[in-house]
Amino acid sequence: MPTYDYLCSTNNQVVEVxxxxxxxxxxxxxxxxxxxxxxxxxxxxAPVERLANGGQVVKATALKNSVPPCQVGGGCGGCA
Structure with a gap:
């Protein structure tokens, strides 16, 4: 579940939920x-507003590298 920061301008407190x-x-x-x-x-x-933050939810598929591995081997550097 995502986490959000809210600011209350009345008391100047930031709360994370x-x-x-x-x-x-x-x-x-x-x-x-x-x-x-x-x-x-x-x-x-008293009004609160959600603050823009880094977004603490990341899809697992976003972490996978979409660039195919070097076909020559030994790490890219010999591919160019």
Missing amino acids: SHSMQIKLTSWGELVSLAGLAMGDTPAD
Whole structure:
């Protein structure tokens, strides 16, 4: 499941939570409920925004090298 960082501009806190890509959190109350945190002094309806991050989900197929191995052997360098 992907991990997202959210910023609450009311209290200036960044909270990291994991949830499915379909979920869109918009308030502090939703965020702390999902993260299992205490509400604190921040109003439940305080807006939060998802921050752009590096995206911590990678498909396994993206890790495979699509370039075929050198046919000569010994590592590329003799192929050119």
